[in-house]
Amino acid sequence: MEATAKHAEHGIGRYVVVWAILLTLLVVSLFLGHLSNVYLMNALVFGVALIKASLVVTYFMGIRMEPKVIVVTLIITVLFMVGLLAGVSPDVTFNPSAAPTPL
Amino acid sequence: MSAHPVPIAHPMHELKYESISPSMGRVGMWAFLASEIVTFGGVVCSYLLLRLCHPEWIQHSSKTLLPIGAINTVVLLTSSLTMVLAHHSAELKNVAATKKWLACTLLLGLLFLCFKGYEYTHEIENGYLPNTAVFWAFYFAMTGLHGLHVLAGLVTMAYLLIAIKEDYRLTAVAPVGLYWHFVDLVWIFLFPLLYVTTQGA
Amino acid sequence: MAEEMNHAHPGFIGTYIFSRDHKMIGKQYLFTGLFWALAGGFLAYGIRQHLAAPHSPTLGHGVMSPDFYNTVVTMHGTIMVFWVAMPILIGAFGNFLIPLMLGADDMAFPTLNMLSFWTFFLSSVVLLASFFVPGGAAASGWTAYPTLSVQQGVHPINWGQVLWLLAVALEFVSMLLGGVNYITTPLQMRAPGMGLFEMPIFVWMQMAASLIFMLSVGPLVGGAVLMLFDLLFGTGVYVPEKGGDPLLWQHLFWFFGHPEVYVLLLPALGIIGEIIPVFSRKPLFGYKPIIWSTIAAGILGFIVWAHHQFISGLDPKAASVFSITTIIISVPFSIVIFSMIATLWKGSIQFTTAMLFAVGMIAEFIIGGTTGIINGSAAADVYVHDTYYIVGHFHYTLFPTVFYGTFAGLYYWWPKMFGRHLDERLGKIHFWGTTVFFNMTFIPMLLLGLAGHQRRIADPTIFPLLRNVQYLHVIATYGLYGMLAYQLPFCWAFCKGLVGKKDAERNPWRAATLEWLAPSPPGHGNFDKQPEVVAGPYEYSKPEEKEDFIPQWKPQEAL
Numbered sequence: 001m002e003a004t005a006k007h008a009e010h011g012i013g014r015y016v017v018v019w020a021i022l023l024t025l026l027v028v029s030l031f032l033g034h035l036s037n038v039y040l041m042n043a044l045v046f047g048v049a050l051i052k053a054s055l056v057v058t059y060f061m062g063i064r065m066e067p068k069v070i071v072v073t074l075i076i077t078v079l080f081m082v083g084l085l086a087g088v089s090p091d092v093t094f095n096p097s098a099a100p101t102p103l
Numbered sequence: 104m105s106a107h108p109v110p111i112a113h114p115m116h117e118l119k120y121e122s123i124s125p126s127m128g129r130v131g132m133w134a135f136l137a138s139e140i141v142t143f144g145g146v147v148c149s150y151l152l153l154r155l156c157h158p159e160w161i162q163h164s165s166k167t168l169l170p171i172g173a174i175n176t177v178v179l180l181t182s183s184l185t186m187v188l189a190h191h192s193a194e195l196k197n198v199a200a201t202k203k204w205l206a207c208t209l210l211l212g213l214l215f216l217c218f219k220g221y222e223y224t225h226e227i228e229n230g231y232l233p234n235t236a237v238f239w240a241f242y243f244a245m246t247g248l249h250g251l252h253v254l255a256g257l258v259t260m261a262y263l264l265i266a267i268k269e270d271y272r273l274t275a276v277a278p279v280g281l282y283w284h285f286v287d288l289v290w291i292f293l294f295p296l297l298y299v300t301t302q303g304a
Numbered sequence: 305m306a307e308e309m310n311h312a313h314p315g316f317i318g319t320y321i322f323s324r325d326h327k328m329i330g331k332q333y334l335f336t337g338l339f340w341a342l343a344g345g346f347l348a349y350g351i352r353q354h355l356a357a358p359h360s361p362t363l364g365h366g367v368m369s370p371d372f373y374n375t376v377v378t379m380h381g382t383i384m385v386f387w388v389a390m391p392i393l394i395g396a397f398g399n400f401l402i403p404l405m406l407g408a409d410d411m412a413f414p415t416l417n418m419l420s421f422w423t424f425f426l427s428s429v430v431l432l433a434s435f436f437v438p439g440g441a442a443a444s445g446w447t448a449y450p451t452l453s454v455q456q457g458v459h460p461i462n463w464g465q466v467l468w469l470l471a472v473a474l475e476f477v478s479m480l481l482g483g484v485n486y487i488t489t490p491l492q493m494r495a496p497g498m499g500l501f502e503m504p505i506f507v508w509m510q511m512a513a514s515l516i517f518m519l520s521v522g523p524l525v526g527g528a529v530l531m532l533f534d535l536l537f538g539t540g541v542y543v544p545e546k547g548g549d550p551l552l553w554q555h556l557f558w559f560f561g562h563p564e565v566y567v568l569l570l571p572a573l574g575i576i577g578e579i580i581p582v583f584s585r586k587p588l589f590g591y592k593p594i595i596w597s598t599i600a601a602g603i604l605g606f607i608v609w610a611h612h613q614f615i616s617g618l619d620p621k622a623a624s625v626f627s628i629t630t631i632i633i634s635v636p637f638s639i640v641i642f643s644m645i646a647t648l649w650k651g652s653i654q655f656t657t658a659m660l661f662a663v664g665m666i667a668e669f670i671i672g673g674t675t676g677i678i679n680g681s682a683a684a685d686v687y688v689h690d691t692y693y694i695v696g697h698f699h700y701t702l703f704p705t706v707f708y709g710t711f712a713g714l715y716y717w718w719p720k721m722f723g724r725h726l727d728e729r730l731g732k733i734h735f736w737g738t739t740v741f742f743n744m745t746f747i748p749m750l751l752l753g754l755a756g757h758q759r760r761i762a763d764p765t766i767f768p769l770l771r772n773v774q775y776l777h778v779i780a781t782y783g784l785y786g787m788l789a790y791q792l793p794f795c796w797a798f799c800k801g802l803v804g805k806k807d808a809e810r811n812p813w814r815a816a817t818l819e820w821l822a823p824s825p826p827g828h829g830n831f832d833k834q835p836e837v838v839a840g841p842y843e844y845s846k847p848e849e850k851e852d853f854i855p856q857w858k859p860q861e862a863l
Contacts, residue, residue, distance in 0.1 A: 012188060019184040026176050033169075033299040045295045052291045060187045060284045069491075070133050077137045077519050080606050081144035084523060085151065087610060087626075088555040090619035092152040095551070127412050131488040138480050138518040145523025145559075149530065149541075149552055157547065233537045237547045240539035244529050 018059045025052050128278035136285050139252075143289050146248065147296065150241045163238040164301035166231060168222050172298035175218045176290065182211035183287040186280050193276035198269055201276060205264050208283065212257045219250055245293055252286050322422070324414035325828060329421050330400030331721065336428060337392035340383050345788060347380035352745075356781035358763040370762035374443035375464075377760065379435075381446030382468065385564070386475050387431065389706040391424060393571040394479065394517075397713050398486050398510045400721060404819035404826065405504045407495025407835040407857070412488040420481035427474035434467035442468035445760070447557055450542035450550040454534040466535050469528050476521050483514035495818065497837035501595075502856070504817045504841040505588060508595050509574030513567045516602045520563035527556035554616055558609040566605050568702065570598060572709025573640060576662035579716050580644055582815045583659035584651025585852055587842040590643035597636035604633045614685045623682040630680035637673065641666060652845075656813075657731030661712035664739055665704040672700030675750065690760075693753025696746045703742060711735075711794070716813070723806030723825045730797040737790025744783030748776035814853055817841050821857045833860050 029048040035041035057063050063071060154160060189204035226239075233243045259279050266272045323329060353362045354373055361367050368376070399417065403410055411417045434441045441464045444453035453465055490500075490507050530541040531553065540546020542553050581588045588594070610618055610626040618626075644666055653659070675697040679685045688694065711734070718726045755773045757764065764770040764777065811820040816839070822830050836858040843854035 012191065015184055015187045015191070019180060022180045023177060026173065026180070029295065029299055030169075030173060033302060042300050045299050049291055049295050053288055056183065056284055056288050056291065060183055060287075061281055066129070066133065070130065073515070074133070074137060074140070076603065077140050078144075080519060081141065081148060083607055084145070084555075084559055085148050087559075087607070087622065088148070088152055088552065089155075090622045091551045091555065091617070092549050093156045095156075095549075095619070127488055127492045130491055131413060131416075131484045134484050134487045134515075134518065135480070137515075138483070138522055141519055141522025142525050143522070144526075145556060146526035146530070148523070149527065149556065152552065153541075153549060233533055234539045237540055240530065240533050240537075240541050244526075244533055248526070248529060 015059065018055055022052055022055060126274055126277065128274055129281065132278035132281045136281065139285060143245075143248070143292075146241070146245055147292065150245065150296065153237065153241075157237075160236070160238045161301065161303045163231070163236045164242075164297070165303045166226070166229070167242065167298050167301060168225060169298045169302060171218055171222050172294055175215055176294050178211050178215045178218065179287050179290050182208045182215070183284055185211065186283045190276045190280040193273045196269070196273060198267060198273070201273065202264055202267060205260055205267075205276070209257055209260045209264065212253055212260070215253060216250065216257075219246065242297055245297065249286070249289055249293060252289070256283050256286055322418055324410070324418050326399045326403050326411045326414070326417060327721075327826065327830075329417050330396045330398075332421050333391045333395030333399060333424070336425065337388050337396060340387040340391070340428070344380055344383040344388055345791075347376050347383065348784060349788065350376045351380060352777075352781040352784045354762070355764065356778045358765055368762070371443060372440070373762035374445075374760070375441050378442050378445050378468075382442070382472070383431070384702075384706070385446060385568070386472060387428060389568045389702070390475070390479055392710050393568060393575075393706065394486070394510065394513060395421070395424065395482060397506075397571060397575060397710075397717075398482070398514075401717065401819060402486060402489055402507055402510055403493070404720070404822055404830060405507050405817055406490060406493055406498065407818045407821075407831065407837065408489065408493040409829045409831070411485040412492055413485055416481050417485050420478045420485070423474055423478035423481065427471045427478060430467055430474060431471040434464050434471060437463035437467060440464050447561065448531070448553075449557075450531070450534070450553050451544075454531060454542055462535055466532065469532055469535070473525060473528050476525055479514075480518060480521065483518045486510050486514040487518075495835045495837050497858075498856075501592065502837060502840050504574075505577040505591065505594060506571075506574035509570040509577065509598065512598050512602050513570040516563045516570070516605060517567045520560045520567075520606065523556045524560035527553055551613075551617065554613050555610070558612045559606075561612065562609040563602075563605045565701070566602060569705050570602075572665065572705040573598075573644075575709050575713040575716075576644060576665055578815075578817065579658050579662040579712055580647045581842045581844060582716075582813050583654045583656055583662075584648050585654075585844045586647055586649075586651040587840075587844055588643070589646035589649075590639070591840075591842065594640050594643050597639040601633055601636035601640075604629060604636070608633055611680055611682070611685070614682045615689045620682075627680060627682045631677070634673065634677060634680070641670065641673070656715070657726070657728055657735055658712050658716035660732065660735045661708045661715065664735065665708035665712060668700060668704035668708065668739075668742070672697060672702075672704065675700060688753055690758055691753035692749045692757045692759060695759055696749030696753060699746050699749070703746070707738075711738075717819075718801055719808035719812050719824050720819055720822070721825060722801055723808050724801050724804060725808055725812070726801045727797040730793040734790060734793040734797070737793070738787060741783045741786030741790060745780050745787055746783075748780040748783070752776050752780075811855075816843055816853050816855050818856050821855065821860075835860075 025048050029045050032041060032044045032048065035044065063074075185204045185207040189201050189208060192200035192204060231239050233240045256279070259282070263272060263275060263279060267276070319325075320328065323332070350362055350365075350368070351373070354368045354376075359367060365372075399411070439459045439462060442448065442453070442462075444465065448465070448468065454462075456462060490503060490511050494500075494503065530539075533539045534541055534543065534548075539548075541548040542550045544550065577588060577594070608626060608630045610622060611630045614623055614626075648663070655663075675693070678688060679694065679697060715726050715731050718724065752773055755770075755776075757770055757773060761767075761770075765774060806825070808824040810822070810824055812824075813820070818835055818837070821835055823832070835856075837856050838858045839854045839856050841856055843856075845852050846854065
């Protein structure tokens with residue numbers, strides 16, 4: 001009931017605004033894709049993707065209404081993926097003996 | 104994702120369970136989504152790990168269709184908006200509006216799959232098959248896995264469109280909405296991974 | 305669907321086949337799992353018989369070829385982990401007990417629960433079918449390491465491996481669907497008065513196991529999709545010649561494979577955590593420390609996986625990191641095990657069969673745990689890795705976990721499940737026979753490994769070095785015969801326990817948790833009345849009380 005009241009309060013307008021921001025960010029990332037500095041380009045494009053994702057999680061999925069235990073679990077889940085990347089990278093990405101791709 | 108079934112004609116009928124959140128469906132869905140995060144996370148990590156040490160993949164990765172990818176992003180973001188309106192209406196117990204917005208979401212999801220199908224056809228016609236290069240294996244695995252999730256969402260929504268009544272299944276819209284936003288979320292990351300940053304100078 | 309629920313009598317199919325009742329689903333898991341245990345046991349016999357006498361026929365199928373030996377080893381491992389341990393420890397006990405222990409009438413999502421079992425059943429059918437495809441079942445080990453697993457055999461497509469991947473993937477889906485229930489139900493459906501920290505330890509362990517499973521299995525599912533591509537479309541994600549990397553699979557596999565060990569261990573610890581307090585008539589020692597240790601171990605369990613890969617070309621810097629985390633993780637588990645032992649301290653111990661198996665599990669598991677410390681440290685592991693020492697070590701962890709845990713649970717909860725007692729006398733014969741012969745089977749393996757005997761050799765007698773230790777293989781094989789023979793008393797007790805008058809009381813062990821308030825066996829809907837919780841789960845032998853235990857439930861008038 002409490003959730004319903006909260007939702008009714010801000011109404012539809014807020015969702016449309018978020019949607020508009022998301023579309024704007026899409027256009028921005030399309031432009032950023034043309035940057036010639038590859039590192040900067042990647043950092044900015046994925047930065048924008050992270051902003052988009054956090055908007056969806058916050059406003060569309062309503063994560064703030066959820067109990068803390070769920071939020072903590074989800075954060076730990078994402079951290080596990082970072083751990084996976086960190087743990088595997090010495091063997092796969094930075095492995096000097098890895099064979100180069102035949103083209 | 105059913106409401107709790109109560110065995111009729113049984114003294115356990117009027118159960119009052121302690122509850123830590125607005126609905127069981129949402130808790131269950133979050134648990135499920137946690138497992139989905141690691142499923143997509145695993146494939147994305149594998150892709151990143153190999154991609155970072157194979158700069159020559161650019162030859163293949165630059166062949167993905169950026170415009171179609173961008174249009175599909177618009178489609179999916181908009182479907183997320185209609186979905187949020189659907190569960191907003193469901194919370195207000197407005198059956199007609201819920202069904203209207205669910206139908207919009209369903210159509211947008213179908214549109215997404217149509218574009219995806221066009222893209223696949225284009226790639227296959229140009230000889231880019233999964234076994235052409237490891238990049239294409241990842242491309243088809245990632246977008247295919249995502250496409251299957253879209254399809255599953257569409258089937259669920261079609262069921263909800265038929266099933267929803269004043270007092271029935273309205274609470275299921277919120278968890279299905281969560282799922283749909285998650286599918287959108289995955290695409291938000293697949294788009295830069297496979298389209299934007301892969302085009303080369 | 306609400307309309308369908310209204311039927312008081314769902315009919316034969318609704319009751320016994322497509323049942324949504326958590327108790328029936330639990331039993332379905334139990335029987336399917338026990339069927340697979342027979343299959344896995346038969347394969348174990350095949351392995352041991354062949355190793356003891358590589359040149360004489362193994363009953364029923366002539367002299368085993370090395371290829372067929374590989375298939376048998378692969379399927380033994382796969383079946384025992386995925387089709388015996390998980391369905392019984394989580395599917396059967398979790399399903400049957402979680403709602404009962406919480407005072408709920410069913411799981412949170414009964415339809416999902418039914419789907420979970422039938423997906424599992426489908427996976428069983430696919431796995432069985434894989435034995436009969438051209439080329440035979442998978443033969444690349446239960447870990448399916450590439451490039452062996454993605455190699456083309458005689459046939460253009462390695463169908464055995466494809467079906468293996470499909471079956472495993474389906475099994476994962478089934479456990480994921482189940483996991484949603486095992487997590488949501490305790491969070492949402494506890495009886496009035498029961499806080500999270502009044503839940504029995506078993507429920508905590510099931511919840512933790514399900515969560516660990518759900519957070520670890522994803523990368524392997526994704527990796528399995530890529531391996532299917534490799535097998536079916538000839539892509540090269542795991543093939544170095546085509547630009548892929550076989551080490552990637554090893555990491556994805558063990559990122560799941562290591563937490564999986566805890567997925568199996570935790571439910572078993574939950575089972576004995578229920579049994580030991582009841583038969584010591586003492587509260588569980590360190591209830592909260594056990595829970596927090598479990599959570600800590602669960603998190604740490606995600607950053608130890610590469611200790612399975614110390615000799616597969618792992619970066620040496622990474623090896624030291626993973627050694628350290630691995631050694632740290634023994635701390636929380638020691639806390640759990642010592643708490644179980646401390647529960648016994650000065651208790652009024654009754655050695656029922658369930659208690660024997662519970663204590664036996666701890667004793668044997670300690671051997672498994674301590675032999676593992678040597679593997680955990682990269683420098684020591686290089687010597688023993690990929691030898692029979694590893695085989696001995698993981699059987700010393702998994703056999704007590706899976707089988708002692710299951711037997712303890714079955715002897716303890718059988719009255720609740722089927723309304724009858726399992727024969728205690730047969731049970732004791734079963735326990736002592738199993739324990740003696742279990743050690744006779746696996747101590748020789750530890751010795752074989754220290755003598756330098758590698759794993760996965762079909763015929764050890766071709767190596768002159770290993771001929772000197774061949775006698776240990778023979779001892780281990782006689783041990784297995786004994787172990788299999790001593791399952792017969794259990795089979796007899798099992799059959800007797802399924803027929804006859806249902807004469808079990810509601811609370812035959814005088815236990816405090818909620819499942820003992822329900823009738824034995826509980827009907828549809830479980831309890832006569834909504835239970836209300838007034839006490840913690842382990843209130844035994846309080847000095848100020850007349851009774852030696854306080855049940856969790858508020859007394860209900862005439863039932």
